[in-house]
Every structure is written in C-alpha cells, then in structure tokens.
Amino acid sequence: MSQSIAAGPFAHDRSSVDRIMLQVCLALVPATLFGLVMFGWPAINLWIITCASALATEAACLHLMGQPQRRLLDGSALLTGWLLAISLPPWAPWWIGVGGSVFAIGIGKQLYGGIGQNIFNPAMLARVALLIAFPLHMTTWALPAPLFSAGAPGFLEGLSITFGGMPLTDSMVGATALGNLKTELTLNHTADEILSKSFSFWSAFFGTTAGSMAETSEFLLLLGGGWLIAKKIIHWEIPVSMLLAVFVMGVIAQQANPAGYPGGFYHLASGGLIMGALFIATDPVTSPVSRTGRLIFGVGCGVLVYLIRTWGNFPEAVAFAVLFMNALTPLIDRYWRPRAYGRNARGKPLVAAKWTSQVKEVDKV
Amino acid sequence: MFNLVRRIQGGVHPDARKDLSVGPEIAYLPVPERLYLPLRQHAGAEALPLVKVGDLVLKGQLLAASPSEVSAPIHAPSSGRIVEIGPILAPHPSGLNVNGIVLECDGEDRWIELDVPADPFSLSPQVLAERVAQAGVVGLGGAIFPAAVKLKQGTRHEIKTVIINGSECEPYLTTDDRLMRERAAEIVEGARLIQHILRAYSIVIAIEDNKPEALEAMKAASAHHGAIEVMAIPALYPMGSAKQLIFEVTGREVPAGGRSTDVGVLVHNVGTAYAIQQALRYGKPLISRVVTVSGSCVKNPANLEVLIGTPAQTLMDACGGLIGKPAQFMLGGPMMGTVVPSLQIPVIKGATGLLALSEDELPRKDVSPCIRCSRCVDACPMGLTPLEMAVHARADDLDSAGESGLRDCILCGCCSYVCPAHIPLVQYFQYAKGKQDERRGTERKNSYIKQQTEARAARLAEEEAAKAAAKAAKKAAAAKPKKEVES
Numbered sequence: 001m002s003q004s005i006a007a008g009p010f011a012h013d014r015s016s017v018d019r020i021m022l023q024v025c026l027a028l029v030p031a032t033l034f035g036l037v038m039f040g041w042p043a044i045n046l047w048i049i050t051c052a053s054a055l056a057t058e059a060a061c062l063h064l065m066g067q068p069q070r071r072l073l074d075g076s077a078l079l080t081g082w083l084l085a086i087s088l089p090p091w092a093p094w095w096i097g098v099g100g101s102v103f104a105i106g107i108g109k110q111l112y113g114g115i116g117q118n119i120f121n122p123a124m125l126a127r128v129a130l131l132i133a134f135p136l137h138m139t140t141w142a143l144p145a146p147l148f149s150a151g152a153p154g155f156l157e158g159l160s161i162t163f164g165g166m167p168l169t170d171s172m173v174g175a176t177a178l179g180n181l182k183t184e185l186t187l188n189h190t191a192d193e194i195l196s197k198s199f200s201f202w203s204a205f206f207g208t209t210a211g212s213m214a215e216t217s218e219f220l221l222l223l224g225g226g227w228l229i230a231k232k233i234i235h236w237e238i239p240v241s242m243l244l245a246v247f248v249m250g251v252i253a254q255q256a257n258p259a260g261y262p263g264g265f266y267h268l269a270s271g272g273l274i275m276g277a278l279f280i281a282t283d284p285v286t287s288p289v290s291r292t293g294r295l296i297f298g299v300g301c302g303v304l305v306y307l308i309r310t311w312g313n314f315p316e317a318v319a320f321a322v323l324f325m326n327a328l329t330p331l332i333d334r335y336w337r338p339r340a341y342g343r344n345a346r347g348k349p350l351v352a353a354k355w356t357s358q359v360k361e362v363d364k365v
Numbered sequence: 366m367f368n369l370v371r372r373i374q375g376g377v378h379p380d381a382r383k384d385l386s387v388g389p390e391i392a393y394l395p396v397p398e399r400l401y402l403p404l405r406q407h408a409g410a411e412a413l414p415l416v417k418v419g420d421l422v423l424k425g426q427l428l429a430a431s432p433s434e435v436s437a438p439i440h441a442p443s444s445g446r447i448v449e450i451g452p453i454l455a456p457h458p459s460g461l462n463v464n465g466i467v468l469e470c471d472g473e474d475r476w477i478e479l480d481v482p483a484d485p486f487s488l489s490p491q492v493l494a495e496r497v498a499q500a501g502v503v504g505l506g507g508a509i510f511p512a513a514v515k516l517k518q519g520t521r522h523e524i525k526t527v528i529i530n531g532s533e534c535e536p537y538l539t540t541d542d543r544l545m546r547e548r549a550a551e552i553v554e555g556a557r558l559i560q561h562i563l564r565a566y567s568i569v570i571a572i573e574d575n576k577p578e579a580l581e582a583m584k585a586a587s588a589h590h591g592a593i594e595v596m597a598i599p600a601l602y603p604m605g606s607a608k609q610l611i612f613e614v615t616g617r618e619v620p621a622g623g624r625s626t627d628v629g630v631l632v633h634n635v636g637t638a639y640a641i642q643q644a645l646r647y648g649k650p651l652i653s654r655v656v657t658v659s660g661s662c663v664k665n666p667a668n669l670e671v672l673i674g675t676p677a678q679t680l681m682d683a684c685g686g687l688i689g690k691p692a693q694f695m696l697g698g699p700m701m702g703t704v705v706p707s708l709q710i711p712v713i714k715g716a717t718g719l720l721a722l723s724e725d726e727l728p729r730k731d732v733s734p735c736i737r738c739s740r741c742v743d744a745c746p747m748g749l750t751p752l753e754m755a756v757h758a759r760a761d762d763l764d765s766a767g768e769s770g771l772r773d774c775i776l777c778g779c780c781s782y783v784c785p786a787h788i789p790l791v792q793y794f795q796y797a798k799g800k801q802d803e804r805r806g807t808e809r810k811n812s813y814i815k816q817q818t819e820a821r822a823a824r825l826a827e828e829e830a831a832k833a834a835a836k837a838a839k840k841a842a843a844a845k846p847k848k849e850v851e852s
Contacts, residue, residue: 008694009700009778011536012728015785017736046836074733115735286816289739289750306611311771340748340773341374342610342621347622 003151017115021075023233025082027224028214028279034088035214036206038144039090044211049162050097054081057102061110077116079242080104083279085125086214087272087319088130091142091172094162096134100126120326121286122320131319141210143174174210178315181262188258195266204217204269217271225278234282237294242277243268245302248359253310261310273305276318286326293329293336300325374747376601377779379536379700381575386659386666387539391547392442393670394442394683394730396470399703400674400712401453402428403465409435410512414466420447423477425650427429428466431498437511437714438501441477442652442672456713457698460706468674479648490520490562493645496564500644501651501714506541506634507697508603509715513642515633516562518626519608524565525629528614529556529638531572531579532598532605535698540655540719541635543668545572545579549586552635555642557590559633567615568593570635575600602700603777607632609746613738621773636717656712658684662691662721671712677719678708691721699726700778733786739778741790747773751780756796763804774798 036044041238058077062069084100108122109115132139145152153161160166175183177199202211207217215221228234250264267273272280281287281301288297303322308317339345397447412429415707416422420443425809429439448469452462477814485493529552533541541645546550556568556823574597587593598604599615608619617628625631633641635656644647652673659666664685671680681687695702696716712719741751749770757766771794780790 007789007795008702008704009379009782009791010695010702010704010722010727011782013377013379013783015740015783016787017733018731018786020736020738020785021593071733080693114734116736119775218814250573284738285736287737289737289742289752333750336747337750337769338374338748340621340741340770341612342618342623342773343748349623350618 018074020233023231024228024279025075025079025295027233028082028086028226030084030224031207031214031217031220032082033092034217034220035086035212036110037147038207038216039142040145040147041150041155042142042153042161044091045158045162046088046092046094046097047092047213049083049094050085050088050101051078051081053098053101054078054084057105057112058194061114062188065114066112071115075116077105080109080122084126087123087127087212087275087280087301088211089138089141089153091140091161091168093250097132098136100130101106103129109192116285118285120323121280121283121327124280124322127319128323131314137181140168140173141179142168142172143210144208144216145172149248155255174211176315177204177266178309182315185260191254191262195262199262199266201265201269204266212272212275215275218269218274221274221278225274228278228282234278234284235291235294236310238281238287238298241278241295242281242302242305243273245299246273246306249303249306253306267306267309271309271316272318276305277301277345279326280318281322284314286322286329288329288332288336290333290336290338292338293332296331296332296336298327300328369555370548372599373601373604373612373746374748375744375779376603377744377782378600379537379602379782381435381600383537383539383575384544385537385654385661385663385670386634386657387542387668391543391590391655391664391668391670392683394672394675394679396472396474397675397679398651399448399676400468400470400672401447401452401676402439402468402674403463403711403713403792404429404439404440404443405463405623406509406673406713406715407437407501409437409510409514411464412436412439414450416450416466416580418447421445423449424653424796425477425479426649430469431501434611435511435514436587437503437513438650440501440650440652441468442674443468443470444475449795451772453711454707454709456703456705456710456716458704458706465711482645485558486644487615490516490564494520494647495563495717496642497644500640500649502637502640502644503712503714505636505640505654505717507535507701507715507717508634509713512633512637515631516559518624519563519565519631522626523564523629524626524631525567525751526615527556527560527563527565527568528610528630528632529559529568529570529635530605530607530632531570531576531583531612532610533576534573534600534602534605535700535702535717536602537655537659540574540657540661540668543633544552544655545576545805546582548639551642552583553586553590553593553637555638555640555648556587556593556633558641558645559631559638560592563631565667565729566592566785567633569728570595571598571610571614572596573598573600573604575583580595593706603726603746603775603779606746606775608775619664619683651714654679654712654714654716656716657718659718660691660695660720660722662687662689662723662728664688673714674711676708677710677712680719680720681708687721689723691816692724692727693720693722694799695720695722697797701776717795723824728781729787732788735786735788738785740783740785744779744783746779747775749773751794755788755793755799761800763797763801767801771797771801773788829838 054077081101088251104122104126108125109118112118205218212328229236246267247264253261254263288294304321368746404435410433413432424444432438435803446469453461453465502512504510573703574791584595611630640651655670658680694705752772753769
C-alpha cells in the first residue's frame with residue numbers, strides 16, 4: 001500500500017484497532033475474574049491455555065501467510081481466545097481449549113484471510129465445532145466452588161483436572177438452568193414447578209450458578225458491556241434489540257401457557273445470552289454496518305435464541321443463533337444501507353420541485 | 366433514522382486548535398518584491414493573459430481575462446512591471462509548475478482609476494452580477510467556484526434564502542472568525558447585495574456556536590436591517606459544507622445530483638460576501654485575502670491580509686518564522702486542504718490558511734486491515750458506507766463504488782478521521798473519482814466520434830441518393846421524348 005499520502009485529512013481521532021480490542025478485553029475482566037474465582041484452579045488453567053494457544057496459532061498463521069508479526073499485537077487473537085475460553089465449561093480438559101483455539105484462529109479466522117475477513121465469529125465457530133465433536137465434555141458443567149473454599153480443588157488437583165484427565169465426580173457437577181429445564185419439561189413437570197424448585201433470578205443474575213466460565217454473572221457482563229457502549233466501542237442496537245426480542249418472546253409464550261414456558265427474566269439471566277448479546281453478536285467484523293441492519297441482526301439473533309432454546313435439541317442457543325445471523329450479514333448489508341443525504345430510502349434522488357420554482361427564461365441574465 | 370431533532374447526520378469533532386491564531390487582529394503585510402499569479406486560481410478555464418513581459422501595470426489592473434462563463438479574471442495586486450509569463454511553482458502536492466504571471470512590484474502600490482458606482486442597490490441584478498464577474502471574485506471558503514456564476518444561476522431560480530456561511534468548521538482556520546469580528550458591517554452589506562441580486566426573501570448568517578464574538582458582532586451589524594437572521598449552529602465538522610449547512614438551516618436536503626438552487630437556497634462564504642461588497646461598493650477587484658497562518662511550527666500564529674500571489678515564505682516570516690521541525694506544509698485546513706511541497710508557492714484566491722504542522726499533529730500512517738467497525742458509516746455526513754466504497758475503489762470497480770455512495774461523496778474526510786485502521790479512505794475516493802472523470806471524458810469523446818462518423822455516413826448516403834436521383838431524373842428526361850416519339 002502506498003504510504004506517500006497526498007490526500008487528507010491530516011487529522012485523526014487517535015483511535016486504533018489494538019486499542020479497540022484491548023478495551024473489549026478490559027470490559028471482559030470483571031466477569032472473567034469472577035468466573036475464575038468461582039470455578040477455581042481448573043478454570044484458571046483452561047483460560048490461560050486457551051488464550052496462549054490462540055496467540056500461538058495466530059503467530060504461526062501470520063508466519064505461514066507471510067504477514068507482519070506485529071499484527072499479533074493488535075489484540076484480536078487474544079480477544080478471540082479469551083471469548084472462546086470464557087464460553088467453555090470451566091473444568092473442560094486442556095485439549096478442548098487448545099483444539100478450540102486452533103480451530104477458531106486457524107480455520108475460523110486466518111483461513112478466510114485474517115482479521116476483518118472472516119464471515120463467522122471465530123470463537124463461536126470453534127465453540128459449536130467442539131460442541132458437536134465432543135458433546136459430553138462440552139456439557140459437563142462444574143458447580144461453582146470458589147477458590148480457596150472448602151470443597152474447591154487445590155492447585156495440584158486443578159492441574160490434574162485440566163491436564164490429567166481426572167474424572168469429575170457427581171458431587172462436582174450439575175446442570176445449568178437451561179439444561180435442567182429442558183430435562184424436567186420432558187418429565188411432564190410444569191415450568192413453574194421446575195423453576196420454583198431450582199431457579200432463583202438473583203443468584204442467576206449475579207452468577208453463583210453452573211455454566212460456562214464467565215457467562216454466569218450477568219451483572220458483571222452488563223457492567224463491562226455498558227462501559228463499551230458508553231465508550232462507543234460497540235453499538236447499542238444489537239444488544240438491546242437481541243435481549244428485547246428474547247424477553248418479549250419469553251413473556252408472550254409464558255402468558256400463553258405458563259405451565260410450558262418460563263418467563264422473559266429467566267431467559268435473560270440464563271446461559272450465555274447476555275455475554276452473547278454484548279460481546280459476541282457485537283463483533284464488528286461479522287455484524288452489519290448500518291443502524292437498521294444492526295437492529296434486524298439483533299432481533300434475528302434474539303428470535304433464533306428463543307426458538308432454539310425452546311424447541312431445539314440444544315439447551316443453549318446463542319452460538320448457533322449468532323452464527324446463523326453472521327451468514328446473513330452480507331445480505332443485510334446489501335439491502336439495509338443507511339439512507340444517503342439527498343436520496344430516499346431506496347436510493348433514488350429526492351424531488352426538488354416542491355421547494356422552488358424555475359423563474360421564467362426571459363428573466364435570465 | 367430517529368432524526369426527531371433536525372440535525373445533520375454523522376460529522377466529527379476534530380481538535381479545533383483555533384485558539385492558536387484567533388487572538389490578534391488581522392494584520393496587513395507590506396507589498397512583497399514579487400508576486401506570483403497562477404492563471405487558474407478558480408474552478409473552470411484558465412484565464413488568458415492580456416499583458417506582456419515588460420508592461421507596467423497599476424494596482425487593480427486587469428492582467429488576464431476569463432475566456433468563458435465558468436472562469437475568473439486576474440488583476441494586478443499591486444503596481445509594478447510584468448517580468449515573466451510562464452511556468453511557476455503550483456500550490457499543489459505534486460510540486461509541478463502551472464502557467465502564471467510574475468509581477469515585480471515597484472512598492473508604490475498605485476491604484477488604477479476605479480469605476481465606483483454611486484449606489485449599487487440602484488443597479489439591476491444583471492449589471493451587479495456582471496460586475497462581480499469582472500472583479501474576479503471566487504468562493505473564498507476554499508471552493509474557488511466563480512461567485513458570479515452562482516449569482517447568475519441563482520437569478521434563474523426562485524431563491525428563498527441566502528445563507529452566508531460563517532461556520533468555518535475546519536480546524537486551525539480563523540479567517541472568517543476574525544473577518545466577522547472586524548468587518549461585520551461590510552459582510553452584512555455584501556449579504557444584502559447578494560440578496561438584492563438574487564431577489565431572495567431572506568438572509569441567514571450561520572455561524573458555529575464556538576465563535577461567540579463573531580456571533581455578537583454580526584448580530585449587532587445586522588440588527589437594523591430586516592430579514593437578516595444571525596443563527597448559531599452547533600460546532601461540528603463538516604458543517605461548512607453547503608449541503609450540510611442547508612439542511613441545518615432550512616431542514617431541506619439538496620436532491621442527489623442537484624444544486625442548492627433546487628431547494629431555493631444559495632450559500633456564500635462570509636469572505637466572499639466581503640469581497641463582493643468591496644467589488645460593488647468600491648469597485649475593487651479581488652486582489653487580496655485574509656489567510657490564517659497557524660500550526661504548532663509557527664512562532665506567532667496570526668491572520669494576515671495579504672496580496673494574492675505573495676510567496677508563502679513571506680507570510681511565514683511575518684509570523685516570526687518556523688519553530689521546531691515542520692513535517693508538512695498545507696494550504697487550507699487539515700481536513701480538506703492540500704499539502705504543498707514548500708513555502709515557495711504563492712498565496713492564491715482559495716488559500717484560507719497556511720499551516721506548518723509538526724509530526725505529532727499528523728495522523729499515524731500504519732495502515733491495518735478494515736475490521737468493519739462501521740465508525741466511518743457513523744461519521745459520514747452523507748449517509749454513505751465508506752468501507753464498501755473503499756473495497757470497490759481499490760478493486761477499480763467504479764460502477765459498484767458509485768452505487769455504494771461514491772457519486773454522493775463530498776470528500777470531507779470524516780471517515781478517514783475516525784478510521785481506527787488508518788485506512789486512507791479519501792485517497793481511494795479521490796482516485797476513483799478521478800478515474801470516473803477520465804472514463805466519462807473518454808465516453809464523451811467516443812460518443813462524439815460516433816456521432817460524427819454517423820453524420821458523415823448519413824451525409825454520404827444522402828449525397829449518393831441525391832446523385833442517384835439526379836441520374837434517374839436525367840435518364841427519365843432522356844427517355845421521355847423517346848416515348849413521345851414512339852407514341
């Protein structure tokens with residue numbers, strides 16, 4: 001690319017891609033720290049190994065593709081590894097993290113041409129690949145056992161869970177709220193009954209429940225995501241429309257049949273919805289560029305999340321929903337452009353006649 | 366989309382840095398030794414020189430005439446002798462030469478006898494517009510479009526509002542601000558003359574709200590005239606662009622591909638209004654202008670009223686010279702101005718500012734791939750998708766680039782300003798627009814050739830047919846008597 005730039009502007013707002021990526025990572029810190037504390041040493045091991053292998057894969061790919069190694073510092077590989085790590089079951093074995101990272105960076109991102117070129121969100125692509133390939137490991141949910149608490153695994157025990165393939169006993173694992181509901185509904189219990197026994201909104205909201213590494217504390221995720229929206233790193237349209245769509249569908253279904261469907265708040269506080277809405281669906285590379293496009297994208301994600309959670313085979317749906325909408329992004333971008341100045345929504349020039357009239361030819365100078 | 370409050374879309378808030386130069390009053394520069402006058406300082410055709418080397422000329426004398434409607438004449442900014450007519454260094458990043466006239470000043474600064482009308486308001490709009498054309502006034506906000514062309518076009522349309530553009534949204538520049546503070550009465554009279562020429566119903570003087578003193582001065586100067594509104598508009602780049610300003614002031618959008626007159630509006634810069642007033646009230650042609658000399662490498666940034674053709678170096682010397690290590694010189698503001706190769710270039714009619722910028726005032730140059738963050742889409746005041754336009758422009762796919770917005774792009778640079786990947790978007794767009802012009806030119810040429818060829822073929826066929834007809838007639842005439850004989 002030519003560096004002898006003759007065209008302006010010769011001013012800049014001093015933003016940069018690496019700063020954007022690092023700010024997103026920063027926004028993930030509270031929820032991640034909380035998750036690491038809640039799930040202890042095995043989670044810390046998995047987080048480190050996943051992020052490190054994402055960076056290593058990126059470095060290897062950049063080398064193979066003959067691209068400058070400084071791209072490694074743009075933070076995008078770290079962010080992908082980070083997002084993947086916190087969406088994994090916290091006590092998953094090390095090869096889940098490494099395999100996921102290699103898949104996310106190598107196939108999900110670099111195979112498409114590297115940063116900015118991928119169609120699908122790499123972290124979610126890897127998560128779905130893992131879920132389909134290793135369904136058992138990807139749905140074994142450790143119960144929260146905060147670091148240094150009585151039942152929590154120590155450092156060495158943590159190492160043997162992550163690296164030694166130590167089998168988890170029944171007392172260590174449990175079901176997520178979504179998984180539990182799914183199983184219980186098939187046993188002909190009503191949604192009210194199940195939830196009143198096993199679900200508490202506030203404990204789900206603050207995150208003392210089973211789930212992926214850092215998706216459990218909706219409160220801290222909202223804190224980080226809200227900060228990103230305030231800093232204009234992400235746009236508000238996708239999270240708001242996605243969450244609203246899930247919530248509204250949940251409320252409508254519950255009103256129609258309280259026995260069969262849990263309410264909107266249950267959905268908002270469960271699974272990876274908040275994390276997905278704030279950190280996954282908002283990935284700029286794979287989401288539309290216009291405001292209307294983003295609203296459509298968000299509503300689409302939300303509706304799909306609800307449909308898959310309620311009637312699909314998997315209790316969790318965010319990854320599938322986001323990937324599906326990623327595939328539609330080029331189409332949305334094509335048909336929902338912003339309205340250009342002086343044109344109508346369909347791109348035709350506005351008509352001038354109503355504002356002024358042509359003065360008679362005779363009057364010409 | 367949710368435009369409940371009328372506000373232009375997009376736009377950016379670049380670091381204004383106007384405090385550098387806004388303090389001191391406009392200073393006058395003494396007449397320099399030599400003036401360098403490019404023959405094209407305006408949009409349109411190059412002016413034709415009327416003088417020859419060795420001629421003695423007086424201040425204000427016509428040196429080069431405009432050959433066509435869209436052009437502007439050039440006058441002598443001071444008295445002296447023509448020493449050269451030929452290539453001079455152009456105020457352009459290329460560092461190439463353009464045709465120009467070099468005037469050696471005698472220092473006496475003697476005016477030619479000026480034709481001063483008794484009362485310009487008693488003259489007809491046509492006469493006044495013609496006088497503006499003869500005074501060589503062009504748009505002084507940087508667009509350098511001949512002012513008279515706009516005025517004459519305006520008389521063909523019903524103009525409801527004349528907007529006097531005092532927004533001055535480019536960073537660093539303070540010429541319009543100082544001009545409004547110091548010469549408000551003249552600007553108001555200029556605005557009223559424009560209104561008189563266009564027979565417009567009202568005047569709106571639009572000034573960004575970061576210039577309270579200018580707003581005050583203009584309000585005071587226009588208070589005793591009816592139908593003049595001084596309007597404070599929010600400080601936002603590119604508020605000074607005609608399309609954005611018209612929307613902000615009137616709520617109307619100029620249709621794509623149309624002109625301001627389509628919505629009953631005409632926009633003139635405050636500097637242009639001042640120059641028009643000088644031309645119509647005092648008969649003075651455009652031979653000087655106010656220039657902001659600023660940037661962190663200028664010792665004493667200031668506004669100077671300088672003769673057109675003064676070398677940039679003279680301006681810099683008058684401001685105390687350079688300090689630090691300037692990385693780049695520019696004519697105009699940093700957003701839309703042009704890079705100039707050195708300070709040897711002369712001040713031209715369109716030079717709003719002369720900037721000497723240091724390395725840390727310039728953007729970073731490390732370009733990285735687009736991450737589709739859509740900040741450029743948010744920032745675009747025209748509602749376009751610059752990231753897509755850039756993809757098409759890079760691939761030389763001009764049709765798709767035009768389709769995705771290049772046809773509406775005003776090259777304001779908001780997209781490049783916010784791009785976190787530092788992609789030189791405007792550079793791509795300028796390139797693609799240049800290519801488009803080239804292609805249009807070729808198409809026009811081809812269609813002309815085709816037209817001519819077809820005309821020739823038609824003419825030949827016609828001649829052939831005429832010949833054949835004549836032959837047939839002759840034959841018939843020859844055969845006729847025979848028949849008669851036979852019968």
